[in-house]
Amino acid sequence: MPKIVGQTEVTVWLQPNGPGTAYDVYGIQKKAASMTGKALPGPGITPTYGRDRFGNPVSIRESKEPPGDLPGASISLYETAQVSVLKKLKDKGCKVNVQERIRQCGTLDHPNLWEKIRHWGDGTITNIAPGDAPSLTFDDTPVSEEATVTFAHVIEVVKLRLSAQSSGVNADLLSIAGMTDEDCNECGSGYPGADQILFVGADAHSYLLTANVLYTTNGGGTWALTTADPFAAGEAVNFIAVDFIDDDSLRLIVGTSTTDAAAKAKIAYADVDLGAVGTTVWTSTLITGTVVGDVVTAMGWLFFDRLYVASAGDIYLSTDQGETLANTAIYTGATQINGFTLAPNEDEVYAFGAANLILREVNKAGSFSALNGPAGGGAFTALVMSGGNELLYAGNGQSLYVSSDKANNAGNWTQLKDFGANKVVRKIQCLGSARAGGGSSELLRVEVDDTTGAAGGLWFSIDGGANFSEVPSLTNTGYNDAYYSEIDDNLMILVGDIVGTAGVIHKAAPVN
Numbered sequence: 001m002p003k004i005v006g007q008t009e010v011t012v013w014l015q016p017n018g019p020g021t022a023y024d025v026y027g028i029q030k031k032a033a034s035m036t037g038k039a040l041p042g043p044g045i046t047p048t049y050g051r052d053r054f055g056n057p058v059s060i061r062e063s064k065e066p067p068g069d070l071p072g073a074s075i076s077l078y079e080t081a082q083v084s085v086l087k088k089l090k091d092k093g094c095k096v097n098v099q100e101r102i103r104q105c106g107t108l109d110h111p112n113l114w115e116k117i118r119h120w121g122d123g124t125i126t127n128i129a130p131g132d133a134p135s136l137t138f139d140d141t142p143v144s145e146e147a148t149v150t151f152a153h154v155i156e157v158v159k160l161r162l163s164a165q166s167s168g169v170n171a172d173l174l175s176i177a178g179m180t181d182e183d184c185n186e187c188g189s190g191y192p193g194a195d196q197i198l199f200v201g202a203d204a205h206s207y208l209l210t211a212n213v214l215y216t217t218n219g220g221g222t223w224a225l226t227t228a229d230p231f232a233a234g235e236a237v238n239f240i241a242v243d244f245i246d247d248d249s250l251r252l253i254v255g256t257s258t259t260d261a262a263a264k265a266k267i268a269y270a271d272v273d274l275g276a277v278g279t280t281v282w283t284s285t286l287i288t289g290t291v292v293g294d295v296v297t298a299m300g301w302l303f304f305d306r307l308y309v310a311s312a313g314d315i316y317l318s319t320d321q322g323e324t325l326a327n328t329a330i331y332t333g334a335t336q337i338n339g340f341t342l343a344p345n346e347d348e349v350y351a352f353g354a355a356n357l358i359l360r361e362v363n364k365a366g367s368f369s370a371l372n373g374p375a376g377g378g379a380f381t382a383l384v385m386s387g388g389n390e391l392l393y394a395g396n397g398q399s400l401y402v403s404s405d406k407a408n409n410a411g412n413w414t415q416l417k418d419f420g421a422n423k424v425v426r427k428i429q430c431l432g433s434a435r436a437g438g439g440s441s442e443l444l445r446v447e448v449d450d451t452t453g454a455a456g457g458l459w460f461s462i463d464g465g466a467n468f469s470e471v472p473s474l475t476n477t478g479y480n481d482a483y484y485s486e487i488d489d490n491l492m493i494l495v496g497d498i499v500g501t502a503g504v505i506h507k508a509a510p511v512n
Contacts (some may be wrong), residue, residue, distance in 0.1 A: 201237025300340030344438020387437030395425020
């Protein structure tokens with residue numbers, strides 16, 4: 001049973017040098033600190049009343065009103081004969097991040113030892129009240145100053161642990177997608193809610209076998225195979241995407257990177273009912289602008305009416321949810337494209353690939369322009385932008401990088417961590433999702449693969465990449481893709497290569 005937190009188990013952590021840098025602990029001995037008056041405003045409710053058949057008032061509708069304020073708190077430190085960290089941060093005028101860290105066993109001042117963090121992000125110091133001193137009469141009590149801070153968002157993070165789910169499939173698992181929407185069961189469609197319906201694409205494992213698609217309707221508690229496989233024998237399911245196609249059914253779209261010597265590059269789609277998401281009838285769609293033997297190297301269903309598919313260095317567009325793909329590429333090139341990502345403002349689409357290639361489409365223009373990767377960079381393998389379109393994080397070569405100017409200049413990329421030889425970044429998450437404008441640049445998770453069959457890992461940073469730690473690992477031979485919740489900041493599903501006789505599915509979640 002969880003323990004009740006005591007006052008002595010909570011400390012305040014501040015960034016003296018601003019966002020993206022290491023935190024210092026406040027709350028130990030003379031560096032004491034308090035955080036009081038915390039508020040997390042929620043929406044208000046305004047009822048609309050009608051009459052019942054006896055003429056009495058009865059609520060017939062409740063309307064949500066916006067919160068009356070932003071999250072806020074007051075932070076107090078003891079006055080010293082130096083300029084305080086709060087005053088320095090206020091004078092700089094930059095955003096302020098504050099973390100409450102809970103540690104119920106062990107020392108309070110170790111940066112990696114905590115059970116829970118409440119991250120107060122993108123704050124503004126609106127007022128500093130110096131301590132009252134001197135007193136009119138004799139008083140030798142300590143003097144403290146208090147800062148009032150208003151924040152844009154609050155994210156709660158707990159330590160995660162990996163647990164294994166049973167895939168039952170004797171093949172590497174290459175791709176994962178799931179339904180992130182939540183309707184609180186108000187639509188009456190049978191939709192089970194966010195993070196419950198997930199699909200996984202598998203390798204063929206043998207050229208005598210067809211590659212499977214797995215599904216779950218209970219968040220991975222049980223996995224099963226769809227009734228039909230999308231491609232011919234030997235063709236892997238390298239890419240997968242899913243979204244509503246109408247009120248009570250989903251469209252599942254998959255792509256393969258396996259060469260078919262008799263066909264052009266192709267995807268396939270199937271519409272499934274919410275009451276039978278495992279019942280699939282697949283329709284194949286050829287990318288007619290490709291040549292026989294070409295394959296899909298990247299796929300991104302980033303808007304309902306814009307599915308991006310890459311093949312042989314070119315980018316093709318579908319505006320009808322994968323039923324057809326335009327004959328003419330909207331971008332032509334010779335460098336392999338590995339993936340697509342959408343900026344939080346939904347105005348910019350990024351494509352990334354081999355040989356340091358990074359491209360951008362603006363406002364659905366139907367054309368991409370080249371940007372700049374880090375100096376000396378290799379292949380891009382993952383890309384994500386943090387909330388507010390602030391920072392662009394990328395897996396490149398064997399490292400994680402961040403760009404401070406949306407990849408406009410090679411010199412504005414910074415290497416955050418080198419994961420070592422044969423390591424490749426497969427997925428990057430900025431925690432907080434829509435609550436943090438698309439994800440916090442301070443709270444990162446990174447899925448790392450090993451291309452030689454050694455173990456991959458799940459890494460995290462709570463200070464914008466200044467420092468990283470690894471989630472305790474489970475046996476694996478490499479990770480290939482990951483799904484993360486847009487509602488639950490402490491839920492992630494990783495898929496990877498075979499261990500024993502089954503492809504790996506690992507769930508990252510809090511310890512109960």
